[in-house]
Every structure is written in structure tokens, then in C-alpha cells.
Amino acid sequence: MSNRPQTSEAGADAAPSPDIERQALHDLRRRLPKPIVLVGLMGAGKSTVGRKVASLLECSFCDADEAIEDAAQRSVSEIFEAHGEAYFREGERRVIARLMREETGVIATGGGAFCNNETRELILEEGIAVWIDCDIDTLVERTGRRNSRPLLKNGDPKEILTRLYEERAPFYAEAPIRISGSNNPHLETAKNILEAVERWLS
Numbered sequence: 106m107s108n109r110p111q112t113s114e115a116g117a118d119a120a121p122s123p124d125i126e127r128q129a130l131h132d133l134r135r136r137l138p139k140p141i142v143l144v145g146l147m148g149a150g151k152s153t154v155g156r157k158v159a160s161l162l163e164c165s166f167c168d169a170d171e172a173i174e175d176a177a178q179r180s181v182s183e184i185f186e187a188h189g190e191a192y193f194r195e196g197e198r199r200v201i202a203r204l205m206r207e208e209t210g211v212i213a214t215g216g217g218a219f220c221n222n223e224t225r226e227l228i229l230e231e232g233i234a235v236w237i238d239c240d241i242d243t244l245v246e247r248t249g250r251r252n253s254r255p256l257l258k259n260g261d262p263k264e265i266l267t268r269l270y271e272e273r274a275p276f277y278a279e280a281p282i283r284i285s286g287s288n289n290p291h292l293e294t295a296k297n298i299l300e301a302v303e304r305w306l307s
């Protein structure tokens with residue numbers, strides 16, 4: 106591309122019209138054959154970036170952890186404490202199966218959900234899976250802001266996240282789309298996801 110300044114008479118330097126962007130997002134929403142399902146480790150941004158993706162598309166958003174909490178009337182931490190991880194995973198499997206039947210917009214999964222074979226197969230079949238990948242130091246910093254993740258309570262968060270990354274990356278890598286969630290603000294990551302989905306569709 107030339108560095109020559111372009112005149113506004115030609116219209117070439119005009120900022121993209123928000124209406125055009127909105128129309129493109131609307132078209133993408135209409136062409137989405139199945140829900141966008143975000144997967145990846147704790148702190149990658151599935152919940153917060155997922156909300157932004159849904160608001161850009163003007164479509165529904167559902168967070169699987171919140172849906173589990175609503176169904177159980179307890180927080181994720183309370184479920185882990187009262188019943189253990191296996192019980193939580195069984196509830197998670199059932200709730201995500203329901204969300205995959207009911208939801209048409211954007212779904213943020215919990216960090217471990219995609220490692221369940223049944224859940225992963227269902228998401229790969231019935232959704233557009235997007236792995237938000239992220240470097241460990243960023244995940245440690247972000248997850249350190251809140252004490253709400255039971256798996257990080259017993260031990261060194263960096264060691265735990267490093268181990269979980271090694272164990273889970275082969276599962277996350279089955280998602281057809283992978284996006285970096287490390288260095289960009291939420292909105293940029295959300296737009297990168299939508300651009301990748303657009304490419305995936307075409």
C-alpha cells in the first residue's frame with residue numbers, strides 16, 4: 106500500500122462507517138450456522154471476551170459456569186467444596202449439553218469442560234469452537250485478581266496453570282479456530298475472534 110496521503114475527496118481516508126461495520130456484523134450473525142463456543146484455560150477471557158463478542162453480534166450470550174451455578178444454586182467453589190470435582194464435572198457435562206441444544210449465540214465454557222470427551226465431541230459437532238490461547242504469566246496475573254477458582258487454591262497457581270496447559274492444550278487444539286488472548290484488550294480479542302470465524306465460514 107502507498108504511503109501517499111489520500112484525499113478525503115476520494116473518500117479513501119474516511120474512517121469505516123460504524124453502520125457498515127454493524128451491517129457486516131449483522132450479516133455474519135445471520136450466516137452463523139451454529140453457536141460460537143469459547144474454550145481455553147482459566148483467565149483466557151472466555152467469559153469477558155465472550156460477552157463482547159455477543160454484544161458486537163447483538164446475539165445471546167451464555168456462560169456455562171454461571172448456568173451451573175444457577176442450576177445448583179451454589180457457586181462453583183461451593184460445589185467443589187461440598188461435592189468434589191467429579192460431581193462438578195458431571196453437572197458441567199449435563200449443563201453444557203443443554204446449552205448446546207438451547208443456545209444459538211455465544212457460549213463461554215468453563216476451563217475444563219472441553220477436556221471431557223463427550224462434551225468436546227458435542228461442541229465440535231454442534232458449535233464453532235474457538236480456543237482462546239494465552240501465555241501462562243498473563244493467566245497467573247489475571248486469575249490472581251479473584252479467589253474464585255477452586256483448582257488454583259491448593260498450590261502455586263503458576264505451577265498448576267503450567268501443568269493444566271500441558272495436559273489440556275492437546276484437547277483445546279482440536280478446536281478449528283485458535284486466537285491469542287494475551288496481548289490485546291477485550292474488544293480487540295473479540296474482533297479477532299469474529300474475523301477468524303468469518304474466515305472459517307468462507
Ligand SMILES: Nc1ncnc2c1ncn2[C@@H]1O[C@H](COP(=O)(O)OP(=O)(O)OP(=O)(O)O)[C@@H](O)[C@H]1O
Nearest residue numbers: 146147148149150151152153215216247289290291
Ligand atoms: N484480553 C484481555 N485483556 C485484559 N484483561 C482480560 C482480557 N481477557 C480477560 N481479561 C481479564 O482476566 C480476568 C479473567 O477473565 P475471564 O473471567 O473472562 O476468564 P475465563 O476464561 O472466563 O476464566 P474461567 O475459565 O476461570 O471462567 C478478568 O478480570 C478479565 O477482565
Ligand SMILES: O=C(O)C1=C[C@@H](O)[C@@H](O)[C@H](O)C1
Nearest residue numbers: 147170181215216217254255
Ligand atoms: O479450568 C477449570 O477446570 C475450571 C475453570 C472454571 O471456569 C470453572 O469451571 C472451574 O473453576 C474449573
Ligand SMILES: [Mg+2]
Nearest residue numbers: 151152170213
Ligand atoms: Mg469464565
